[in-house]
Amino acid sequence: MASPRNNTEAGQAELRAVRRESRPLFWAAALFSMFANLLMLTGPLYMLQVYDRVLSSRSVATLVALSTIVAFLFLVMGILDYARARILARIGANFQARLDRRVFDAVVRRSATQPDELAATGLRDLESIQRLLGSSVLIALFDLPWTPIFLAGISLFHPWLGILAMSGGGLLVIITLLNQLSSKRPQLEASRANVRSELMSEQLRTEAEMLQAMGMREAAFTRWQSARQLSLRSQLRSADLTGTFSSITKTFRLFLQSAMLGLGAFLVLRGELSAGAMIAGSILLGRALAPIELAIGQWPLVQRASTGWKSLARLLSEVPPETARTALPRPRARLDVLQATVIPPGDSTAALRLISFTVEPGQAVGVIGSSGAGKSTLARALTGAWRVAGGKIRLDGAALDQYDPTELGRYIGYLPQRVQLFDGTIAENIARLRPDRDDAKIIAAARLADAHDMIVKLPEGYDTRVTANGGRLSGGQIQRIGLARAMYDDPVILVLDEPNSNLDNEGSKALNAAIRALKERGSSVLVMAHRPAAIQECDILLMLDGGTRVAFGPKEEVLRKMVTNHQQIQQATGPGGVR
Ligand SMILES: Nc1ncnc2c1ncn2[C@@H]1O[C@H](COP(=O)(O)OP(=O)(O)OP(=O)(O)O)[C@@H](O)[C@H]1O
Numbered sequence: 001m002a003s004p005r006n007n008t009e010a011g012q013a014e015l016r017a018v019r020r021e022s023r024p025l026f027w028a029a030a031l032f033s034m035f036a037n038l039l040m041l042t043g044p045l046y047m048l049q050v051y052d053r054v055l056s057s058r059s060v061a062t063l064v065a066l067s068t069i070v071a072f073l074f075l076v077m078g079i080l081d082y083a084r085a086r087i088l089a090r091i092g093a094n095f096q097a098r099l100d101r102r103v104f105d106a107v108v109r110r111s112a113t114q115p116d117e118l119a120a121t122g123l124r125d126l127e128s129i130q131r132l133l134g135s136s137v138l139i140a141l142f143d144l145p146w147t148p149i150f151l152a153g154i155s156l157f158h159p160w161l162g163i164l165a166m167s168g169g170g171l172l173v174i175i176t177l178l179n180q181l182s183s184k185r186p187q188l189e190a191s192r193a194n195v196r197s198e199l200m201s202e203q204l205r206t207e208a209e210m211l212q213a214m215g216m217r218e219a220a221f222t223r224w225q226s227a228r229q230l231s232l233r234s235q236l237r238s239a240d241l242t243g244t245f246s247s248i249t250k251t252f253r254l255f256l257q258s259a260m261l262g263l264g265a266f267l268v269l270r271g272e273l274s275a276g277a278m279i280a281g282s283i284l285l286g287r288a289l290a291p292i293e294l295a296i297g298q299w300p301l302v303q304r305a306s307t308g309w310k311s312l313a314r315l316l317s318e319v320p321p322e323t324a325r326t327a328l329p330r331p332r333a334r335l336d337v338l339q340a341t342v343i344p345p346g347d348s349t350a351a352l353r354l355i356s357f358t359v360e361p362g363q364a365v366g367v368i369g370s371s372g373a374g375k376s377t378l379a380r381a382l383t384g385a386w387r388v389a390g391g392k393i394r395l396d397g398a399a400l401d402q403y404d405p406t407e408l409g410r411y412i413g414y415l416p417q418r419v420q421l422f423d424g425t426i427a428e429n430i431a432r433l434r435p436d437r438d439d440a441k442i443i444a445a446a447r448l449a450d451a452h453d454m455i456v457k458l459p460e461g462y463d464t465r466v467t468a469n470g471g472r473l474s475g476g477q478i479q480r481i482g483l484a485r486a487m488y489d490d491p492v493i494l495v496l497d498e499p500n501s502n503l504d505n506e507g508s509k510a511l512n513a514a515i516r517a518l519k520e521r522g523s524s525v526l527v528m529a530h531r532p533a534a535i536q537e538c539d540i541l542l543m544l545d546g547g548t549r550v551a552f553g554p555k556e557e558v559l560r561k562m563v564t565n566h567q568q569i570q571q572a573t574g575p576g577g578v579r
Contacts, residue, residue: 011316015309018098022091029091032084033142039077040150040287044280046070051276085139092133099126103312106319112385113345118315121195125308125315132305137298143291150288154260157277158267161260165285168256172249172292179245179296186238187303193231200227206468238300246297253289260285325404331396331411333361333492333524335382339391342374342381350389351377352547359493359540364515364525366535366555369544375528376417378544379497382526383414395493413491417498417528419482420468426455427462430484441489448517449483450510475502480510487514494518497528508533 046066054063103126110119132138151169155162204211204220211220264278295302335358342352352374359365367375380386381393384400393400400408409432421429430445431437442462446452454477458464466473466481473481479502486494494515500508515525515537529535541558543551551558 008310008313008317010320011313011318014102014316014321015099015313018095021098022094025087025091025094029084029087029142032080032087033139033146036077036080036084037143037146037150039073039080040146041153041284042070042073042077043287044284047283048274048276048280051279052274053276084142085136088138089134092130092135095133096126096130102316102321105322106315110315110319117192117195117199118311118318120199121308121311122315124195125312128301128304128308129312132301135298135301137295137301140291140294140298144295147288147291150284154281154284154288157281158264158273160267161263161273161281164256164260164263165281165288168252168259168285169289169292172252172289175245175249175252176292176296179242179299183238183241183245183299184303186234186241187300188307190231190234190238191304191307193227193234197224197227197231200224242297242300245299246293249293249296253286253293256289257282257286322405325402327407328398328403331398331492333359333522334396335359335493335524335526336394336397337382337391338394340381340388340393341390342377342386343389344377345386350547352381352544354391355544355549356391357542357549357552359524359526361522361524362519363540364519364527364538365540365542366538367526367528367542367544368530368535369550372546373544374547375544376497377547379414379416379495379526379528382493382495383412384408385414410489411492413486413488413494415479415482415486415494415496415499417501419478421466421473421478421481423465423467425463425465426458426481429466429481430462430488432485432488438489442484445484445488446481448487448514449480450507450514451477451480451484454480476504476507479503480507483511483514487518490521490523492523494523494525495528496525496534498530498534499527500529500531500534512537 049066050063053059054066103122107119107122110116110122147169148166151165152162154165201224204224211217260282261278264273264281267273268275268278337355337357340352340355341350343350355378357365367378369375377386381388384403384405387401395403395408395411403411422433424433427437427439427442430442439462443452446455446462455462455464465471479499483496483499486496496511499511503511511534515527518525519537525537527534527538535541535555538555540553541551541555542549543558543562551561
């Protein structure tokens with residue numbers, strides 16, 4: 001079995017490659033950090049000079065000269081600091097922009113087959129990395145290498161001061177490591193619990209109508225509340241921990257600064273140190289330890305980004321990038337299904353087994369069978385949404401996976417059993433949200449689906465805004481818009497899963513007219529159906545049972561066979577028959 005590390009290696013490599021693209025910017029940030037940190041010495045050195053030189057010489061001219069230099073150095077330091085923050089923010093933005101498309105595709109592809117937590121958090125994980133890259137904690141991490149140098153620098157004032165600074169700094173580093181170790185688990189739990197409660201609230205929101213209608217609000221609230229409380233509890237635990245470490249480091253740093261001052265004063269009294277060095281040492285210590293304090297305070301950001309990175313690496317490994325495919329010409333409507341076996345994602349048993357049949361251009365095939373026979377599974381496999389585990393599905397001779405998925409989507413029109421619209425106008429929905437939508441094609445598709453008259457009767461016609469669950473549209477209206485969407489831009493193959501489940505008589509007639517029109521254009525149509533009205537225009541019937549093909553042939557022949565079987569069963573089970 002592959003170890004989890006191996007499972008994420010491809011994704012890790014992909015993420016690292018994108019991060020590497022920002023290497024010059026990282027170097028620039030490191031260089032700016034070096035100068036900014038060197039300029040950090042301005043304050044302590046100024047203090048040293050003022051105390052030891054200006055005050056003893058009582059020279060205003062020296063003070064003015066020193067102050068002018070210091071003002072200039074502070075200005076440079078400010079500019080460097082500002083530039084560095086901008087560079088880091090851009091590294092984060094670049095990282096996100098470069099991966100947005102890839103992660104979005106991976107999330108959609110994963111959600112289509114396996115809508116799990118990994119898919120749900122993909123985009124959020126990317127955002128958490130971007131947040132870290134543009135945050136002040138990253139700036140602190142750039143400053144951190146300078147901490148030991150500053151601490152060692154304090155020894156130049158007096159070895160004892162150096163010893164105090166380095167042992168104090170060492171203690172703070174130990175506290176940082178303890179913080180990292182102890183907050184890792186609570187942080188992880190908090191973010192997991194948060195994702196679960198958010199996913200649940202999302203689902204409850206989309207099913208709000210049902211919750212309301214079936215009096216499930218109380219029960220749903222109890223369920224959601226327990227997820228929410230779990231999330232809150234783990235968030236509190238992790239915030240408490242970070243807060244504790246933050247307070248410890250802050251208090252300890254302040255104490256250490258005073259201790260430095262105290263030790264400095266003692267050394268001044270013994271005549272081993274100047275007053276300026278005493279103050280400068282204390283200030284330098286504060287500066288040196290500031291990045292540690294900042295890193296601890298913002299550690300949750302680091303941890304979130306680190307878990308985000310890991311789960312993103314897993315997602316990208318499990319959904320590898322699609323290889324570019326040679327563009328194939330627009331296919332003819334010939335479909336060959338050869339020994340196709342389909343296993344629903346996340347399942348272990350096949351829902352379709354060794355199915356073979358051929359559809360010629362201009363033919364309409366009705367796919368019939370009882371519930372669970374595998375009709376919708378076949379529809380999903382024909383559209384390429386689910387891959388075949390064995391066998392092949394060929395469109396005009398080429399296997400479906402030889403087509404670019406976007407192109408394939410254009411050639412195949414699909415009306416799923418449960419039509420879902422997108423937030424937007426009716427026109428946008430019919431045009432499949434394509435930015436290059438063509439009004440003439442939208443209207444042609446709507447006319448074909450007999451939806452045009454219904455749409456123009458709405459107050460805002462094609463520009464009526466609809467929501468994901470249809471908004472103010474009826475079930476039949478949604479289905480007709482779904483049908484128009486499936487027929488947009490002249491599909492080569494049209495797959496309709498229970499297209500007339502919500503249609504009235506008129507709608508059913510229009511559907512049959514549309515199927516006839518498509519056949520005349522040379523397209524092929526597959527209709528998964530329960531009701532006889534839907535297969536009226538079908539020349540061929542494919543009958544499925546328990547995921548296998550039990551009959552395929554001209555409609556009358558298959559129906560006759562069904563009737564004969566039915567009569568035989570009736571005779572066998574009727575009075576005097578075998579029971
Ligand atoms: N997403 C899924 N995950 C796991 N198994 C699934 C999934 N979808 C369908 N199945 C299984 O595949 C089998 C065939 O289901 P399918 O939806 O294709 O049947 P159907 O013929 O379309 O039924 P109906 O007429 O009720 O729509 C069923 O046993 C079902 O449990």
